[in-house]
Amino acid sequence: MRKTVAGLMAGIGFMFACATSAQSQELTIFWAEWDPANYLQELVNEYEAETGVKITVETTPWADFQTKAFTEFNAKGSAYDMVVGDSQWIGAASEAGHYVDLTEFFNKHKLNDVMAPATVKYYSEYPANSGKYWSIPAEGDAVGWSYRKDWFEDPKEMEAFKAKYGYDLAPPKDWKQLRDIAEFFHRPDQKRYGIAIYTDNSYDGLVMGVENAIFSFGGELGDYSTYKVDGIINSEKNVKALETYRELYGFTPPGWAKSFFVENNQAITENLAAMSMNYFAFFPALVNEASNPNAKVTGFFANPAGPEGHQYAALGGQGISIVSYSENKEEAMKFLEWFIKDETQKRWAELGGYTASAKVLESEEFQNATPYNKAFYETMFKVKDFWATPEYAELLIQMNQRIYPYVTAGQGTAKEALDALAKDWNATFKKYGRQ
Amino acid sequence: MATVVMTSLDSKSRAASRGLSDIKIRNLFIIPTILFLIVFNIFPLIYSLGYSFTDFRASTNAPATFVGLQNYRELLNDPFIWANFAITAKYVIVSVTGQVVVGFGTAMLLNREIPFKGLITTLLLLPMMLSMAVVGLFWKLLYDPSFGIINYALGLGSFEWLANPDMALYAVAITDIWMWSPFVMLLSLAGLSAVPRHLYEAAAIDRAGPFYTFFRITLPLVAPILMIAIIFRTMEAFKTFDLAYILTSQPTTEVISIRLYKMAFQEWQTGRSCALAYIVLIMVLAITNIYVKYLNRVKER
Numbered sequence: 001m002r003k004t005v006a007g008l009m010a011g012i013g014f015m016f017a018c019a020t021s022a023q024s025q026e027l028t029i030f031w032a033e034w035d036p037a038n039y040l041q042e043l044v045n046e047y048e049a050e051t052g053v054k055i056t057v058e059t060t061p062w063a064d065f066q067t068k069a070f071t072e073f074n075a076k077g078s079a080y081d082m083v084v085g086d087s088q089w090i091g092a093a094s095e096a097g098h099y100v101d102l103t104e105f106f107n108k109h110k111l112n113d114v115m116a117p118a119t120v121k122y123y124s125e126y127p128a129n130s131g132k133y134w135s136i137p138a139e140g141d142a143v144g145w146s147y148r149k150d151w152f153e154d155p156k157e158m159e160a161f162k163a164k165y166g167y168d169l170a171p172p173k174d175w176k177q178l179r180d181i182a183e184f185f186h187r188p189d190q191k192r193y194g195i196a197i198y199t200d201n202s203y204d205g206l207v208m209g210v211e212n213a214i215f216s217f218g219g220e221l222g223d224y225s226t227y228k229v230d231g232i233i234n235s236e237k238n239v240k241a242l243e244t245y246r247e248l249y250g251f252t253p254p255g256w257a258k259s260f261f262v263e264n265n266q267a268i269t270e271n272l273a274a275m276s277m278n279y280f281a282f283f284p285a286l287v288n289e290a291s292n293p294n295a296k297v298t299g300f301f302a303n304p305a306g307p308e309g310h311q312y313a314a315l316g317g318q319g320i321s322i323v324s325y326s327e328n329k330e331e332a333m334k335f336l337e338w339f340i341k342d343e344t345q346k347r348w349a350e351l352g353g354y355t356a357s358a359k360v361l362e363s364e365e366f367q368n369a370t371p372y373n374k375a376f377y378e379t380m381f382k383v384k385d386f387w388a389t390p391e392y393a394e395l396l397i398q399m400n401q402r403i404y405p406y407v408t409a410g411q412g413t414a415k416e417a418l419d420a421l422a423k424d425w426n427a428t429f430k431k432y433g434r435q
Numbered sequence: 436m437a438t439v440v441m442t443s444l445d446s447k448s449r450a451a452s453r454g455l456s457d458i459k460i461r462n463l464f465i466i467p468t469i470l471f472l473i474v475f476n477i478f479p480l481i482y483s484l485g486y487s488f489t490d491f492r493a494s495t496n497a498p499a500t501f502v503g504l505q506n507y508r509e510l511l512n513d514p515f516i517w518a519n520f521a522i523t524a525k526y527v528i529v530s531v532t533g534q535v536v537v538g539f540g541t542a543m544l545l546n547r548e549i550p551f552k553g554l555i556t557t558l559l560l561l562p563m564m565l566s567m568a569v570v571g572l573f574w575k576l577l578y579d580p581s582f583g584i585i586n587y588a589l590g591l592g593s594f595e596w597l598a599n600p601d602m603a604l605y606a607v608a609i610t611d612i613w614m615w616s617p618f619v620m621l622l623s624l625a626g627l628s629a630v631p632r633h634l635y636e637a638a639a640i641d642r643a644g645p646f647y648t649f650f651r652i653t654l655p656l657v658a659p660i661l662m663i664a665i666i667f668r669t670m671e672a673f674k675t676f677d678l679a680y681i682l683t684s685q686p687t688t689e690v691i692s693i694r695l696y697k698m699a700f701q702e703w704q705t706g707r708s709c710a711l712a713y714i715v716l717i718m719v720l721a722i723t724n725i726y727v728k729y730l731n732r733v734k735e736r
Binding site: 066067070071073074092095096097188191200201202253254255256257258272390391393394397401404405408409411 | 494515596598600686704
């Protein structure tokens with residue numbers, strides 16, 4: 001009897017030993033459910049082959065990515081060792097101590113020079129210009145455009161377009177041309193529509209879309225260092241930009257009032273629209289014939305310039321951070337050391353990830369690898385982002401509340417919507433003592 | 436007397452032979468449930484009442500400071516919150532009325548001798564057994580203006596059910612009516628089959644018309660059970676979240692629970708969202724109380 005008990009105890013002990021040793025060899029990265037997360041899983045599989053450390057990329061749909069991540073953070077949970085978090089979270093996550101301070105790591109590896117400047121500024125540093133870093137730029141991203149080359153290059157269309165607008169039909173160089181082309185191809189009776197834009201107001205879809213217009217029209221959302229918004233968010237330029245966005249909504253397919261990246265890629269694959277706004281991260285699916293029957297005739301262009309020649313795009317993308325409550329912080333740090341190596345970044349780009357490594361971005365090899373890489377490289381040096389303050393979610397919801405009824409239903413005017421928004425934002429900043 | 440009845444445990448039973456008394460068994464069953472309720476319901480309820488008077492945010496490490504009635508004052512002065520309540524009220528009225536009309540009507544149709552009655556009743560109950568999220572997702576496809584079957588069947592062209600701000604709330608209510616009318620039907624059917632046959636026979640002898648029979652015999656006798664169905668459906672409709680959240684993101688369909696969710700889990704305004712939850716709770720309690728009073732009056736008749 002004693003022998004059996006001893007054997008049993010030994011067995012249990014062995015089991016525990018295995019369990020703990022297996023645990024220290026496993027890391028979990030949390031990200032949203034989209035193609036780049038699958039590419040990252042492929043990349044970390046190679047890390048496992050090299051070092052034996054198993055890494056799992058856990059994903060959740062975009063709509064509840066923020067909620068799920070912060071629920072885990074607030075509960076100080078250790079389910080995730082690293083998180084590839086949105087750029088606007090960085091204020092909230094760093095001030096509350098959810099992210100490990102990576103300043104030392106950043107300076108040791110001189111990441112300021114290794115990564116493209118815009119990605120360091122928006123994904124890693126908080127507060128602005130403080131020299132404190134909370135994440136490693138992982139997935140660079142911005143908004144670009146795809147278009148139907150076959151529609152654009154049809155001689156009949158080209159002739160008709162020139163006759164109507166007086167210039168050649170080609171990918172638009174400014175927002176005026178973008179509007180004209182959208183109007184030209186908008187033919188509801190043929191079930192063909194002009195343009196697909198972001199309108200989803202449940203997270204940052206609509207706001208990102210409108211930002212593309214605002215930044216290119218030379219406007220700003222506010223002064224990010226003084227929190228001044230009066231006369232900035234409701235400036236003349238922003239009113240014009242919002243009016244143009246509302247006009248573009250008139251050339252979208254029917255029922256386009258809750259569309260984000262999935263719908264906008266469908267606009268191209270299902271022959272719905274001539275041009276479609278989307279993040280670069282979703283373009284690999286458009287050049288793949290398995291997911292886009294029109295892959296051969298799909299072209300790409302960078303966000304066009306505004307009336308005064310300003311050309312900017314809304315920033316997407318994320319940096320990778322270590323969660324403070326992780327039980328494997330050292331192991332995670334080792335992974336990051338591997339992740340920032342030049343060869344890893346090159347491999348990351350090959351797999352379909354959008355590296356932020358300046359060296360890889362500047363290489364000929366990268367720029368010629370796909371039809372959109374060059375546009376991506378150019379865009380990544382002229383991007384701007386939303387507020388990154390801890391209360392960004394409130395600012396986002398207020399912006400959605402004010403501009404959505406105007407953009408999708410034409411309620412009120414652009415000026416009224418933006419004036420009201422300025423008031424909301426002022427009240428919010430006052431509440432948190434920012435101004 | 437009652438206690439004597441309660442504590443009489445059969446002395447020959449196995450429980451008694453193990454030395455268990457009635458009281459012990461009662462405690463064994465009731466105490467875990469009460470503990471569970473206290474830990475997971477009562478305690479959070481009281482705790483969140485405390486939070487509703489603070490500016491606490493679960494997303495930060497900042498300590499909560501007491502702000503008195505500020506959250507309540509600001510919420511009740513916020514025009515967006517009032518718009519959310521107005522939308523919720525409209526939704527409750529449209530959706531519950533629809534369910535009662537359709538559900539009670541179907542019950543009337545089924546309350547007679549027809550072939551395959553059991554099978555038809557079971558099939559009609561199916562929508563209610565589906566998951567809300569699944570129903571939301573496939574109705575979104577049915578409503579699609581480009582390829583949805585509803586527009587095709589009704590010949591509406593590319594009518595925008597969900598993108599049209601005036602129509603979206605009705606579209607959500609229609610889905611809810613489709614899903615929950617069977618519930619009203621089931622309860623009404625139980626009520627209808629309990630109406631004594633001889634009352635109808637007496638009415639027929641007196642040559643009462645079908646409307647007179649309905650309003651003077653059927654409706655009064657089914658009313659108590661119908662009221663219970665209405666109470667349940669009103670409470671549920673007031674709390675509705677999944678269908679409206681999945682189907683559309685129109686501001687005109689932002690019912691109060693969606694606003695509450697955004698405030699609590701997107702903006703992380705924990706203190707303020709606790710206050711809003713309490714306002715909703717008080718409203719639901721008040722409405723339910725009015726119904727229950729009415730139900731008691733109906734029963735007395």
